[in-house]
Amino acid sequence: MIPPSFDYAAPTTVDEAVGVLAEAGEDAKVIAGGQSLIPLLRMRFAAPSTLVDLGGIASLREVRDDGDALVIGAMVTHAAVLRDPLVNEHLPLLVSATETVADRQVRHRGTFAGSLAHADPAGDLPAVALVLGASMEIAGPGGRRVVPASEFFVDYLTSAVAADEVLVSVRVPKQGAWVGSYQKFNRVAQGWALVGVAAMVRRENGSIAEARVGLTNMASTPLRATATEQALAGADSREAIGAAAARVAEGTNPSDDLLGSADYRRHLAGVLTKRAVAGLV
Amino acid sequence: MTTTEIGSPRRRKEDARLITGRTTWTENVTLPGMLHLAILRSPLAHARITSIDVSPALETKGVVAAFSGRDVADVQGSLPCAWPVTEDMVHPDRPPIAVDEVRFMGEAVAVVAARSRAAALDAIAAIEVDYEPLPAVLDMEQAIAEGADLVHAGKGTNKGYTWVFDSAEAGTGGDAGAAIDDAEVVIRRRYVQQRLIPAFMEPRSVVVDPTGDVYTMWSATQIPHILRFLLAVVTGTPEHKVRVIAPDVGGGFGGKLQVTPEELIAFVAAKRLGKPVKYTESRSESLVSAHHGRDVIQDIELAARRDGTVTGLRVKLLANMGAYMGLVGPGVPILGAFMYNAIYKFPAYRFECSGVFTNTTITDAYRGAGRPEATYAIERIMDELAVELGLDPLEVRSRNWINADEFPFTTVCGLAYDSGDYAKATDRAKELFGYDELRQEQQARRDSGDSVQLGIGISTYTEMCGLAPSRVLGALRYGAGGWETASVRMLPTGRVEVVTGTSPHGQGHETAWSQIVADQLGVAFDDVEVLHGDTRTSYKGLDTYGSRSLAVGGIALYNACQKVIENAKPIAAHMLECDPADLEFTGGQFRVRGNPDGGKSLADCALAVFAAHDLPDGIEPTLDADAVYDPVNFSFPHGTHLCATEVDTETGSVTIRKYVAVDDIGRVINPLIVDGQVHGGIAQGIAQALFEEAVYDADGNLMTGTFVDYTLPTAADLPAFVTDRTESPAPDHPLGTKGVGEAGTIASTPAVVNAIVDALRPMGVNDIAMPCTPERVWRAVQGGAA
Numbered sequence A: 001m002i003p004p005s006f007d008y009a010a011p012t013t014v015d016e017a018v019g020v021l022a023e024a025g026e027d028a029k030v031i032a033g034g035q036s037l038i039p040l041l042r043m044r045f046a047a048p049s050t051l052v053d054l055g056g057i058a059s060l061r062e063v064r065d066d067g068d069a070l071v072i073g074a075m076v077t078h079a080a081v082l083r084d085p086l087v088n089e090h091l092p093l094l095v096s097a098t099e100t101v102a103d104r105q106v107r108h109r110g111t112f113a114g115s116l117a118h119a120d121p122a123g124d125l126p127a128v129a130l131v132l133g134a135s136m137e138i139a140g141p142g143g144r145r146v147v148p149a150s151e152f153f154v155d156y157l158t159s160a161v162a163a164d165e166v167l168v169s170v171r172v173p174k175q176g177a178w179v180g181s182y183q184k185f186n187r188v189a190q191g192w193a194l195v196g197v198a199a200m201v202r203r204e205n206g207s208i209a210e211a212r213v214g215l216t217n218m219a220s221t222p223l224r225a226t227a228t229e230q231a232l233a234g235a236d237s238r239e240a241i242g243a244a245a246a247r248v249a250e251g252t253n254p255s256d257d258l259l260g261s262a263d264y265r266r267h268l269a270g271v272l273t274k275r276a277v278a279g280l281v
Numbered sequence B: 001m002t003t004t005e006i007g008s009p010r011r012r013k014e015d016a017r018l019i020t021g022r023t024t025w026t027e028n029v030t031l032p033g034m035l036h037l038a039i040l041r042s043p044l045a046h047a048r049i050t051s052i053d054v055s056p057a058l059e060t061k062g063v064v065a066a067f068s069g070r071d072v073a074d075v076q077g078s079l080p081c082a083w084p085v086t087e088d089m090v091h092p093d094r095p096p097i098a099v100d101e102v103r104f105m106g107e108a109v110a111v112v113a114a115r116s117r118a119a120a121l122d123a124i125a126a127i128e129v130d131y132e133p134l135p136a137v138l139d140m141e142q143a144i145a146e147g148a149d150l151v152h153a154g155k156g157t158n159k160g161y162t163w164v165f166d167s168a169e170a171g172t173g174g175d176a177g178a179a180i181d182d183a184e185v186v187i188r189r190r191y192v193q194q195r196l197i198p199a200f201m202e203p204r205s206v207v208v209d210p211t212g213d214v215y216t217m218w219s220a221t222q223i224p225h226i227l228r229f230l231l232a233v234v235t236g237t238p239e240h241k242v243r244v245i246a247p248d249v250g251g252g253f254g255g256k257l258q259v260t261p262e263e264l265i266a267f268v269a270a271k272r273l274g275k276p277v278k279y280t281e282s283r284s285e286s287l288v289s290a291h292h293g294r295d296v297i298q299d300i301e302l303a304a305r306r307d308g309t310v311t312g313l314r315v316k317l318l319a320n321m322g323a324y325m326g327l328v329g330p331g332v333p334i335l336g337a338f339m340y341n342a343i344y345k346f347p348a349y350r351f352e353c354s355g356v357f358t359n360t361t362i363t364d365a366y367r368g369a370g371r372p373e374a375t376y377a378i379e380r381i382m383d384e385l386a387v388e389l390g391l392d393p394l395e396v397r398s399r400n401w402i403n404a405d406e407f408p409f410t411t412v413c414g415l416a417y418d419s420g421d422y423a424k425a426t427d428r429a430k431e432l433f434g435y436d437e438l439r440q441e442q443q444a445r446r447d448s449g450d451s452v453q454l455g456i457g458i459s460t461y462t463e464m465c466g467l468a469p470s471r472v473l474g475a476l477r478y479g480a481g482g483w484e485t486a487s488v489r490m491l492p493t494g495r496v497e498v499v500t501g502t503s504p505h506g507q508g509h510e511t512a513w514s515q516i517v518a519d520q521l522g523v524a525f526d527d528v529e530v531l532h533g534d535t536r537t538s539y540k541g542l543d544t545y546g547s548r549s550l551a552v553g554g555i556a557l558y559n560a561c562q563k564v565i566e567n568a569k570p571i572a573a574h575m576l577e578c579d580p581a582d583l584e585f586t587g588g589q590f591r592v593r594g595n596p597d598g599g600k601s602l603a604d605c606a607l608a609v610f611a612a613h614d615l616p617d618g619i620e621p622t623l624d625a626d627a628v629y630d631p632v633n634f635s636f637p638h639g640t641h642l643c644a645t646e647v648d649t650e651t652g653s654v655t656i657r658k659y660v661a662v663d664d665i666g667r668v669i670n671p672l673i674v675d676g677q678v679h680g681g682i683a684q685g686i687a688q689a690l691f692e693e694a695v696y697d698a699d700g701n702l703m704t705g706t707f708v709d710y711t712l713p714t715a716a717d718l719p720a721f722v723t724d725r726t727e728s729p730a731p732d733h734p735l736g737t738k739g740v741g742e743a744g745t746i747a748s749t750p751a752v753v754n755a756i757v758d759a760l761r762p763m764g765v766n767d768i769a770m771p772c773t774p775e776r777v778w779r780a781v782q783g784g785a786a
């Protein structure tokens, strides 16, 4: 299908974008890569009055080294993430997770920030942002604010970015001594995750000193598997990892649908966690 | 004849325009004053339309007209079924736009014509419809039970027909019931062919131009000729005032072997409005309303002796027709009826199929049409017999199959298999596969309790293609014949135009036909142009489906070429001042036998008839020739496909480690095209085994209405295929070729599922429902291990 008609604005600065949003009112919507929004418009599930295109704001296409972190602009596409030397050097987990997103065409247009703002529980990058400890810089009528990933994903398709705000950039701490793995399980290669597990560990003296485990599609928002994370601290054997992984579904609430039952998703989360962590030690 | 072209892996001459899209896709057709149609579709599976008001749509910007089924009830006609398989088949009326009742989700209920597609889409949302929901009939077994709710209340039953073949009654074999009663071993299984969606790449699209008193329809169809005939009949338009053009068409797989509501809606709208109209479906509309495929419950009983010799087979099917009878839908399982005995010398066979109405999208032909279902059932159950008897599955097969020296072989269905060598294809496949090594690895993994188990799946298939001898089709109550046509026109400059009655939609006919003509006539490959799909240029033909184009149309083409040579002979003789009887035609030259120089080419003759200044007396000044060929038999390709799967028992995930296909399709015209057909065919067969299923919920809502839920695999999900061929030339074809369009799909599904079941046998698993999703495989492992 084709979308219902809408007005279109192409601001060239973030301030201008915020201004247009304020003027256009509640029904306006920001468009970045359009890879999630355009399908919604075409299916006529959404009918915004105005689209505010961030594509003309050159500064949003930058990846910047900010000491202990990288700052990734809102218009940095998945493809740009995969190519970027800074990201490759400091955030290999983000690179390997991004490789699993959709297909080349979608990665060419879709943005890292857009997939966080969209807050699809089946999206691969929200769980990765959680374990990486990312924080989001948001601009609105009242100025700028920073929201940590842990508070950013509010509900199904709902992030902390309000209708009159723009997500400007994502600040992601460099991995440093942390190694990470993203395990995605899908029905077809280009499909969304049935379940995904983003795991990071910091090793000390042959055992796991600290671990973080983020889950994709195990609830209406991405979430951390805290019981597993705690159980992994100090784990020094396959058995210990397995036992920790077995607790990964605690506190989750996966959906039960055509692509997989909730039971199966819980089971998969355990297997994927075990594999992710075992591959890191 | 020299054969420099036949057998050469020519790159397809049509690909540049197909791949870039700079061509005549129907959606690319734009006419002056053209209006755009949008169709409002039923959100319910079964309901009475209590009221419908299209007037709000008329008030929307850009809208020119809007109408409901009731508005056009007396002119829209009813969609045809060309294959009433039994005399008493129930064939309910099927108005293109529902009038009083909707019977499946996605059925058209109203139409808007507007100046732009966007305006038409905006306007359909304004149409007001009140529905009174009726109970949705979905489960086939419940549908035919006593007191079931009815899809068509007026018909009193959900059973559309029951069609029976019994070899004892037909005199072609023994009594299957007796064989089962007396058997040393009987294997009984139920297999379910899930519902599939053909999912061709180019969505359906139709343009109708009503200029003057001629209606020209462009349609993304496989069957322009059949469509023209039926359009004339259904709408009461004189046939010579209907022109159908299938321009370049982007895939079909049987899914465009249909006369669709959308085509008739566009016709009715163009006629009403007196203006050209266009309708192009969205992908979502396509998935819910273009016909689906398969959806058959198969109950199979196989009787055998302890030594593995099969003594009888009984098959009982329930075939889901959907809400109405499609163009050839009722006949699809009947095509399969002749294939359950497959490559084997079964002595007794009974087949019974009931077509059942449900409140779902109609089903109809989908790549293989009946034959994949049959092949699946028999190749799965032959494995079960092998397990029961403790024999290698290949051993059980070879004990029953027709040997190479037994061809032609008349089967228990009465078909005469033309040629083949099953042992040779199997030996080659085993060699390429490394069968013995993989069996060893399988054992090692079993012994070590590896979490990833290995399975080997076999499918030794045959199929009947080259549809079809017209008399046989008549005996099966099919509405048309099975002949095909070709015309060869020699242009004055020696270039050649070929008109074919086949209707390619991605198969590469332009290339293969050019290769044939180049060799027959001794002209350059690039000097041949193949015309198709426009009933003005190709007024006669029976189109493309059932792997028939080369197997039938190729013979017509060959015969037309021979006629051209015959036509040219007296002219060449006149120029060479010799007796025609002294001429031979080789390498594109007529020469006096025994004299290698001073020949005349067909181009020389073409120029001579063009000028016509100096022709022998009484000669018609043309070389052109037409041929119509009605096949004397089907052709029967065969082959052996072997598949090795790795099954991750922790997640249920299945990976195809190796896939070997050795096909015997007779002589090959273009190996590159054949490989393409085999690869694509296998991909679609694997898709049925592992990925695809159209699912309805309990209310009859299609749950798999987008590609997020209808999980269509892509190249990234498939292994590299190892393909090879053996060659048993088709005795009835002057070029020795058989069809290849469906072979891969027919063969591959059972090979994959057999491999998965084989991997999990030690865990007590003997079946997994298709598609074998990771969750189903995982559950089988859990259940089996418990």
Ligand SMILES: Cc1cc2nc3c(=O)[nH]c(=O)nc-3n(C[C@H](O)[C@H](O)[C@H](O)COP(=O)(O)OP(=O)(O)OC[C@H]3O[C@@H](n4cnc5c(N)ncnc54)[C@H](O)[C@@H]3O)c2cc1C
Pocket (backbone or CB within 6 Å): A029, A030, A031, A032, A033, A034, A035, A036, A037, A038, A039, A054, A074, A100, A101, A102, A103, A106, A109, A110, A111, A112, A113, A114, A115, A116, A117, A118, A120, A122, A123, A124, A125, A161, A165, A166, A167, A168, A190, A191, A192, A193
């Ligand atoms: C076929 C297909 C397959 C896909 N598969 C996957 C997959 O496997 N895994 C996966 O993770 N994703 C997948 N995606 C989604 C893809 O990653 C998208 O790119 C991503 O979800 C959204 O990014 P975008 O830039 O396209 O956002 P848009 O579509 O432009 O926007 C999405 C939403 O976020 C809002 N938004 C975007 N940017 C901002 C901003 N800077 N400030 C405020 N609001 C903003 C928009 O208003 C909109 O509501 C798939 C998409 C497609 C089409």
